[in-house]
Amino acid sequence: MAASVDGRGPHGPAPSEFPPPVDSVQEFIKRELDPEDERIDVGVVIVGGGPAGLACANRLLQLLADAPEVMERLGEVPVAVIEKGKSCGAHNLSGAMMRPSGLKALFPDVEPGAWPTYGTVDKDSVYWMLGPGVAMPLKPTPPPCRNRGNYMVSVAELSRWLADKAEEAGAYILTETSAQQLLVTDGVVRGVRSGDKGRGKEGEPLSNFEPGSDVTARATVLAEGTWGHLTGAAIREFGLAEHREPQVWALGVKEVWEVPKPLERVIHTLGWPLRYGAKWHEFGGSWIYPMGRERVSIGFVVGLDYTDATVSPHDLLQQFKTSKLVRRILDGGKRVSWGAKAIPEGGYWAMPKVSAPGVVLCGDSAGMVNVPVLKGIHYAIHSG
Structure with missing residues (x-):
C-alpha cells in the first residue's frame, strides 16, 4: 500500500515513523x-x-x-x-x-472435593473440522487429548x-x-x-x-x-x-458463555477454519470445555508464525462459532466474558x-x- 506524500499511510504513520x-x-x-x-x-x-x-x-x-x-x-x-x-x-x-498432581503435592491433606473445580472429566471428543458443516470424529481419541480423570x-x-x-x-x-x-x-x-x-x-x-x-x-x-x-x-x-x-508463540482467543444446556464432555478440534499447507503455515485448533452446568469456555489457538499478515485469531474464533458443532452448544446462550492470551509453545x-x-x-x-x-x-x- 503506497504511503501519502507526507510519508503517512491512509491509516496512520508509515512504518518508518514507528517508535524504536x-x-x-x-x-x-x-x-x-x-x-x-x-x-x-x-x-x-x-x-x-x-x-x-x-x-x-x-x-x-x-x-x-x-x-x-x-x-x-x-x-x-x-x-x-x-x-x-x-x-x-x-x-x-x-x-x-x-x-491433579500439582494440588495433591501442594496440599496433600486437602481432599480433591475441597478444590475449586467442576469435577473430573468423564468423556472426550476430538474432531477434524473439514468445514463449517462437517466435523469428523477422531476415534480412538488421540492419547494427548485424553482427559479422563x-x-x-x-x-x-x-x-x-x-x-x-x-x-x-x-x-x-x-x-x-x-x-x-x-x-x-x-x-x-x-x-x-x-x-x-x-x-x-x-x-x-x-x-x-x-x-x-x-x-x-x-x-x-x-x-x-x-x-x-x-x-x-x-x-x-x-x-x-x-x-x-x-521460543515459539501462539495466541489463544477465548470466550466464556452461559448456555441453556450443560455440556457433558470435553471437545478439541483441528482443521477448519485454518488453512493447511506450506503456503499458509497455519497451525492450531480449538477447545470447548464445560464450566459447571451453565457455562462453557470456548477458544481458538493459532501459532503466530503464519505467513498471511491478514490472519486474525479473533476472526477465526468467530468463524469457528458458525459451525454446526458449536452452534448446537451455544444456541440460546450469552457470552459473558472474552479475552486473549499468548502461549509459549517452544x-x-x-x-x-x-x-x-x-x-x-x-x-x-x-x-x-x-x-x-x-x-x-x-x-x-x-x-x-
Whole structure:
C-alpha cells in the first residue's frame, strides 16, 4: 500500500515513523536503590498472582512454618505477592483441564472435593473440522487429548482459592500494583520497583497520584505469565536463553458463555477454519470445555508464525462459532466474558534457564507448557 506524500499511510504513520523497539534491559532494570527509609523491605517478593506465583507463596509459607528462625530473619513480611489486577484471578480467563498432581503435592491433606473445580472429566471428543458443516470424529481419541480423570477448573477461581490459602498462611498480597522494573545491583536481583499509581492516559499525574516504591527482597520470583517485561529483562540481562532454541508463540482467543444446556464432555478440534499447507503455515485448533452446568469456555489457538499478515485469531474464533458443532452448544446462550492470551509453545528446548543471582522464573514465565497434551497449570503449580 503506497504511503501519502507526507510519508503517512491512509491509516496512520508509515512504518518508518514507528517508535524504536523497547530496550528491555535499559527500560526495565533499575540499578540504583532508593534510600533505605524509602524502600519496602520483604523477605521474598513474588511477581504475579496466578497459579505459579500463588503456589510458590503457599509452599514457601509451609516451609517457613517448620523453620521459625528463618521466618524471623525474613522480617515482618516474609512473603509478598505483587498482582496488577484488582484481585488475584482478575486477569485469568477461561476454563482449563488440570492434572491433579500439582494440588495433591501442594496440599496433600486437602481432599480433591475441597478444590475449586467442576469435577473430573468423564468423556472426550476430538474432531477434524473439514468445514463449517462437517466435523469428523477422531476415534480412538488421540492419547494427548485424553482427559479422563483430569479436573475441570476456572483459572480465575483457582487463583482466588490459592490466594485465600496464601493469605491464611501469612502472605501479604498487594493487588492493583504493577511491578515496573527489576532492581539489580552488583549483578544480583534485589527486588522490584512498583509502578506509579494515579496517572492519566497521557501519563500525567492526577490528584490521587502515588509514586512507585522499591520493594527490596532477599529473593525475587517472576511468575508474570507469558513473556512478562521483567522476565524478558532478566533473560537478557543474565543470558538465560543462551544455547536454547528460540521460543515459539501462539495466541489463544477465548470466550466464556452461559448456555441453556450443560455440556457433558470435553471437545478439541483441528482443521477448519485454518488453512493447511506450506503456503499458509497455519497451525492450531480449538477447545470447548464445560464450566459447571451453565457455562462453557470456548477458544481458538493459532501459532503466530503464519505467513498471511491478514490472519486474525479473533476472526477465526468467530468463524469457528458458525459451525454446526458449536452452534448446537451455544444456541440460546450469552457470552459473558472474552479475552486473549499468548502461549509459549517452544517446549523443553526453548525453556530458558530458570534462575540467576537473586531471581527465579516459574510457570509460563519459564515457558512451562506441554503443547502436545495442552497442559500447563499443573506445571505452574509444581514449579511454584
